[in-house]
Every structure is written in C-alpha cells, then in structure tokens.
Amino acid sequence: MKRTLSLLILLCGCASLPDGLHVTRSLTDKNTASKPAQLQVTAPKDADRSYAVDFGLGYTRSWSQKDNLQTDLVYGAEYHRNTLTDKKQDSTLVTLGIDQIIGNITPDKGPKADPVWLPSFAAKFKKDRIKSTESFLPTIIVTLASKRLRIGEVIGSTPGFLWQPTAALEWERITRAANHGPTGSTARAWASLDVDIYPLFTKLGSQLDLSLTARAWHDVHQSAVLRTGGSNQYLRKASLTYFIDKDQHFGVGVDRVSGENPSEGQPDQHYTQLTLKLKL
Amino acid sequence: MANRVDRPTIKREVFGKLNAVAEPHPPLDPSSDDDEKKLLLDDLRLGPTLRRAMALPYTKISQRHGGKPISQAAALALSTVKESVDLVLKQANA
Numbered sequence: 001m002k003r004t005l006s007l008l009i010l011l012c013g014c015a016s017l018p019d020g021l022h023v024t025r026s027l028t029d030k031n032t033a034s035k036p037a038q039l040q041v042t043a044p045k046d047a048d049r050s051y052a053v054d055f056g057l058g059y060t061r062s063w064s065q066k067d068n069l070q071t072d073l074v075y076g077a078e079y080h081r082n083t084l085t086d087k088k089q090d091s092t093l094v095t096l097g098i099d100q101i102i103g104n105i106t107p108d109k110g111p112k113a114d115p116v117w118l119p120s121f122a123a124k125f126k127k128d129r130i131k132s133t134e135s136f137l138p139t140i141i142v143t144l145a146s147k148r149l150r151i152g153e154v155i156g157s158t159p160g161f162l163w164q165p166t167a168a169l170e171w172e173r174i175t176r177a178a179n180h181g182p183t184g185s186t187a188r189a190w191a192s193l194d195v196d197i198y199p200l201f202t203k204l205g206s207q208l209d210l211s212l213t214a215r216a217w218h219d220v221h222q223s224a225v226l227r228t229g230g231s232n233q234y235l236r237k238a239s240l241t242y243f244i245d246k247d248q249h250f251g252v253g254v255d256r257v258s259g260e261n262p263s264e265g266q267p268d269q270h271y272t273q274l275t276l277k278l279k280l
Numbered sequence: 281m282a283n284r285v286d287r288p289t290i291k292r293e294v295f296g297k298l299n300a301v302a303e304p305h306p307p308l309d310p311s312s313d314d315d316e317k318k319l320l321l322d323d324l325r326l327g328p329t330l331r332r333a334m335a336l337p338y339t340k341i342s343q344r345h346g347g348k349p350i351s352q353a354a355a356l357a358l359s360t361v362k363e364s365v366d367l368v369l370k371q372a373n374a
Contacts, residue, residue, distance in 0.1 A: 020353075022353045022354075022357060024353075060353040061351065062351045065336070070339060072353070099351075104337060105330070106297050106300040107337070108340065112300075116336075118333065144329070145332070147301075151329065152329035152330035153327055153330055154321070154327060160325075164327070206321050
C-alpha cells in the first residue's frame with residue numbers, strides 16, 4: 001500500500017457561470033454529478049510529483065415538461081487524467097444526453113410520486129490516450145429518490161446517514177485502435193451503492209463526512225479479441241473529510257481507492273492518501 | 281410583457297414545496313428571514329437526488345407564473361433555501 005500527500009482543489013463554479021452551464025466531476029453519472037470537479041496534485045515520498053484531473057463541463061436546458069415528467073438535454077465533455085506511472089489515465093468523453101425526472105415528489109394535487117425515478121440516457125464518444133482507442137459508448141443510468149425507502153435524505157442524527165443506489169447498462173464499441181489493435185464491443189451492467197455517513201450531523205452537519213462507494217461492473221458480452229481476463233471489475237472508495245469552515249472551502253481528508261473504473265478508462269489501482277482539500 | 285411575480289409569492293410557494301418534501305420541525309415560515317439561511321443538506325436533510333427531483337415542482341411554480349423551467353443541474357447546485365427562492369423567482373420572471 002502506498003501512502004502519499006496530495007492537495008485536492010474542488011471546482012464548483014456554479015455561482016459565476018452563465019445559465020445552464022455547470023462544472024462537475026461527471027456529466028451523466030448521477031453519483032458523481034453532484035460532486036465538484038477536481039484537480040489533485042500528489043507528492044509521493046519516493047517518486048515524482050503527479051497530478052490528477054476529473055473535470056466535466058456541461059450545458060443543460062430543460063426540453064419538455066409534463067405533469068409528472070421533465071426532460072432535460074445535457075451536452076458537454078469530461079476529462080479524466082492521472083499522470084502517476086502506476087495509475088495512468090488520460091481519457092476524454094464527449095456526451096449528448098437526456099436526463100429525466102419521472103414523478104412529482106410534491107404535486108399541487110393528487111398523490112405524491114414515490115419513488116421518483118431519475119433515468120439518464122447518454123451517447124458518449126470516448127478517446128482513451130493510454131489504450132490508444134476511440135469508442136462509442138451509449139449508456140442508460142437509473143437512480144431514484146424515495147421518501148418511503150428514505151433514499152436521498154439524511155437519516156438519523158448521530159450519525160446521519162445518506163444512501164444512494166444506482167444501476168446502469170452501457171455498451172462500449174471500440175471503433176478505432178492504434179497500431180492495428182483489437183476493435184470490438186463490450187456490453188456491461190454496473191451497480192453502485194454510495195453511502196455518506198456524517199458522524200456528528202447534529203453538531204457539524206456535513207462538515208465531517210465519511211463517503212463510501214462500492215461499484216461493480218459485469219461484462220454481459222465481450223468480443224473475443226478484447227477478452228483479457230475476468231468479466232467482473234470492482235471499484236471501492238472511502239473518503240473521510242473534515243471541512244474546517246462552515247462554508248466548506250478548506251478541508252483535510254484521507255482517501256482510499258481500490259479497484260478500477262472501465263467506464264472512464266481508469267486502470268486497477270490501490271492507494272491511500274492524505275489530502276488537503278480546497279473548494280472554489 | 282408578462283406580469284412580474286413578486287418575491288413573497290414565490291417564497292411562499294417554494295417554502296410550501298420544501299415543507300412538503302423535507303417535513304422540517306418546525307416547518308419553514310415564509311414570514312421568517314432566518315429560515316432562508318437554512319441549508320438544504322444540513323438543515324432540511326435533502327441529499328443530491330432529492331434536490332435534483334425538486335426541479336419538477338420548481339418548474340411547475342415557475343411555469344404557473346409564465347416563466348421558464350428549472351433544470352435538474354440547476355436544482356442540484358442549490359445549497360440554501362434562499363438560493364432556491366431566488367432561482368425560482370428568476371426563472372418565473374424570465
């Protein structure tokens with residue numbers, strides 16, 4: 001296990017951007033779309049300094065609204081880069097997507113919808129500069145908010161607890177590979193569970209946050225030429241953060257990452273790092 | 281030119297929606313300025329997905345006054361009650 005110190009700059013930028021524009025860590029992934037974009041500078045004890053970027057810039061406009069259905073169009077791009085030798089990642093995704101809300105959680109009349117479904121349909125073009133591939137990646141991601149199941153709200157006080165399940169289907173078609181590399185397709189299903197635990201919610205609110213993510217991918221189908229190993233991939237993240245100020249601009253945290261993210265081209269990696277967090 | 285809707289009207293309607301979803305004790309009081317300072321996550325316990333789902337009821341308020349819709353991304357970015365009222369007011373008068 002490697003231990004490193006890093007500075008994490010979180011970019012929100014919501015207030016200063018024109019209408020419809022938003023900066024985020026990911027555009028269509030519901031679990032990370034709520035998190036700010038980030039730039040992380042890491043200084044390992046026994047290696048060169050490196051940096052990691054997870055940045056998405058999107059434009060959203062509401063397209064149609066009915067009594068119990070709202071559809072938003074999302075256009076944008078996201079960039080994921082890590083220069084550490086053993087975690088190299090360099091991918092760009094251009095996205096055209098549709099975000100929907102199915103159900104009104106607080107209608108003017110009639111029963112409340114419970115659950116409210118939040119599906120996303122996205123067509124992505126991915127350029128992976130580490131694998132030297134270009135691919136087309138249609139994706140369906142579904143999550144939900146439910147008062148009955150208490151999904152989407154903080155439960156309890158000491159500790160407070162917030163949970164969010166998500167499921168997705170994606171089909172990655174590699175259309176071009178450098179040096180006559182293999183092309184083909186992979187159909188994956190993935191499920192994710194995100195949990196935020198606020199140990200002192202009554203006293204500190206979300207200033208002290210233990211954030212846990214577990215995500216698993218299963219290759220439902222893969223072209224024979226692309227098969228390199230098992231058909232399952234896993235990603236586990238744990239992050240303990242304490243923001244010193246109430247407005248959550250300055251924080252310190254410990255992050256543990258273990259696993260891989262094939263959707264974003266992130267290779268298998270295992271590390272723990274102490275992080276100084278600066279939210280702009 | 282469409283009639284402009286005033287802030288107290290929008291504030292009352294947004295507070296009504298937040299009270300219905302978050303069920304705070306005591307409920308948000310439209311006559312209180314202090315309640316506008318409340319945080320959606322820390323005080324009303326609304327996580328990201330519930331904030332996102334509020335885009336639809338906020339759109340209904342805005343469109344009732346002849347305004348523009350509110351996207352999921354805009355609703356998700358809100359962090360306080362005041363920001364919620366301001367956003368709906370802006371879109372209602374857009």
